[in-house]
Amino acid sequence: MSISKHLQDKLALLPDAPGCYIMKDENQNILYVGKAKVLKNRVRSYFHGTHNNKTTRLVSHIRDFEFIVTGSEKEALLLEINLIKKHTPPYNIMFMDDKTYPYIEITKENNFVVRTTRNIKSKKSEYFGPYPSSQSAYEIVRLINQIFCIRKCRHIPDSPCLYYHMHQCLGPCIHEIDPKENEKTRKKIKKFLCGDTKEVMDSLQDKMLEASENLQFEKAQEIYNTIQALEHVIEKQTIDFKDRGNRDVFGYYVDSGYISFQAFFIRQGKLLERNMSITPLYEDEMDAFTSFIMQYYEKNVVPKEILVPQGTPVDILKEALNTNVHIPIRGEKKKLIEMVYKNAKEAHEQKFQLVFRKDNELKKANAMLSKIFDANIHTVEMFDNSHIQGTFNVSGLVVFKDGIPDKNSYRHYKLDGYRSDVDSMKEVIYRRYFRLLKEHLPMPDLLLVDGGAAQISAAKEIIDMLQLDLRVAGLVKDDKHATRALMDVNLNEIPIDSKSSLFFLLTRMQDEVHRFAITYHRKLRDKSMTKSVLDTVSGIGPKRKKELLKHFKSMKQMRLASVEQLSEVIPEDVAKILYARLHEK
Structure with a gap:
């Protein structure tokens, strides 16, 4: 070249x-x-x-x-x-679409909490994992909270909750707990999370037998169900290594311009997780592999040992990760590397055609878009507005680069009142592109509006006012609100074949911008409704309001909660009033 x-x-x-x-x-x-x-x-x-x-x-x-x-x-x-x-x-190479793994966290305070988390940066906690899925981590935490008499609430309340009355919490909210007793329980839980479940199983068996002998058959059945659930969790941990060490094993396979990464995560000698990722390869394969490992440990716990294949720059990884990075030559660890490579190859062969087809469809769609506008179209921005009879008027912006959503570039806009959909479109386009001009940021190759002639004319008016050289087009919909054509700035319709790659890309963009705008709209609406409902309940001040929102996440979840569940966060008498207020017609 x-x-x-x-x-x-x-x-x-x-x-x-x-x-x-x-x-x-x-x-x-x-x-x-x-x-x-x-x-x-x-x-x-x-x-x-x-x-x-x-x-x-x-x-x-x-x-x-x-x-x-x-x-x-x-x-x-x-x-x-x-x-x-x-x-x-x-x-x-981007690590698994920025995926993070679930861990189980034990906080280091005296009245500690056991919970799942994806954020492992706090030095005030101990972490166990990673786990294959959030479901498996939640199940283990549920069992721990059921078996051990420990604190369940995120913030210690002013009065005892339902768990205290069920004898599943010692009640640090009403009296001091002996630190030695807490430490003893903590050690048992850590032992349990490290794979030594014998003590817990024996204790449960004894309790079940005692309940049965005392003719407490319902209680015996509950304990039996817990034992069954525990056995199910333990059985999932296949492949047992004698040294009971913590190690991660990485491998990769390259073919036809794509690279597949495979990772085994072994904790206490047990294989907890296998994971893979397949992606196009634009760089040296070893650079890609090294980058993949480094990105993984940006959000995950570094084990005492990492196993990698021949050719990996172990000295640099050792220094960067401050752990033992090893290329096994023989024995059980060498077999692990071979197993990881074999899995990477098999996964590559299974998924390659699917990923290859998807990439090709994106290339075709972008090529068609570039041909329509007689220019190289790489970055497309799209707006959609959302409101209810003019209230909570918002707009969402999504950005696609070469057909792939760039979520870091997405933006929300809270609009000033409501006059018409056309005025809302003018406002958001002015705010977006005036800011790009002011900050000397690059413009997109194409602006799409989710609407026809009126929306396109509104967008063009603002673009001309700002004296921008920016292509503008809109999506024309049929009577079922599905995209059937593009409309250019001169209001000419450009038919799109409903079976073409471009049709599916435009439909995806339309769905994505609608989802993004409506989610923000609902969030504002929920926030407003939360304010109006919670502020009318006697006994709920700023502190309790914050705790309720933190616990239930949304008004919908709060409305679905029973009085007992509300009582876990606020006093029972206040919970009853709130429950009645939430269910008023």
Whole structure:
């Protein structure tokens, strides 16, 4: 490929040092972030020699780059992960769509709480996991709270709750609990979470037998159900390793321009989780693999040992993660690596066609969109308004880049009153693009409005007023409110085949912007309703109101709660008044 004079001049300035490089397109949008042991060699390699199709596609969009020199490879690796997290470049490997895993948390205070969490950053807690799903973590926490007499509430209330009266909580809200007693229970729970369930099982068996002998058959049945649930949880933990260690095992498989990652998470010698991700590969496979591991540990607990395949830069990972990173040569651990690779390969072969087809459909849809507007369409912004008879008037903006939603760029707008849908469209478009102009931020390639001629004319009026060179179009719907065509700025309809890739992309955009706007609208409406209802109940002040909202999350959940459930947060007499108020016609 021919290299511009600007790029040639910048390539000549590259140093013989480690660091990060940032590839940009013609609009200075960040395409890709990479790290290098020697910046000069790595960055120049993009513009010389041959590449696979996907890397060639990345290089074809590069019009500029920046670089940051670091003191070591470790610093370059850490900087790369921070830059990826900040900018989410489209050509970088992104860890499992930013997925986080559920953990079980034991707080370190005297009257501790056991709960599930996805945030493991607090140093005031101990964490156990990760768990395969939130359901399995919730089930274990439910069993722990059922078996052990511990605090259940997030914040200690002023009076005892239902759990205290059921003898499932010692009642730290009304009297001091012996710290030694709490510590003894904490150790039992930690032992249980580490896989040693014998003591708990024996205790439950004894209690069940005692209840049966005392003719308390309902209580005996409840304990039996708990034992069954516990056995079900234990059975799920297959593959047992003798050393009962904590380790994560990573592997990958590359074929046809795609990479599949596989990870095994082993805790106390038991395999808790297997996970995989398949994604297009635009970079060196080992760089992608290393980046994947580093991104995973941004939001997960680092174990005492990580096993990786041959060729992995273990020294850099050891230094960056401050743990033992090991390439096994023989024995049980070597078999684990082989098993992970085999799983990655099998998963790749099973899912490749599906992912490949999806990527191809997106490329076709973007190509069709670019052909319609006779320009390269990469970034599309779309608005939708939502209100109820003019009240809670809001708008939502969604952004799609090359057919993929860029959720970091989504925006909510609370609009000033309501005059008409057309006026709402004018207001939100003015606010959006005046701000982009003011802050010198890049404009989208296409603005879509979820409406016909009136909405397009309103959008065009504002765009012309701001003197922007921005393409505008709208979605034309049929009598069933389904998209049937595009309408250009001259109000000409452009038919869209209902079986085409573009039709499905536009439908997805329409559904997404509607979902985003209506969710915000409901949130404001619920907030307003919460204020009007809770503020009328005697005995509910700012503190109790906050606790209710934190506990039930929404008015809908609060309305579904019984008096007993409301009493877990507020006194029973106040709970009865609130229950009656919530169910007034």
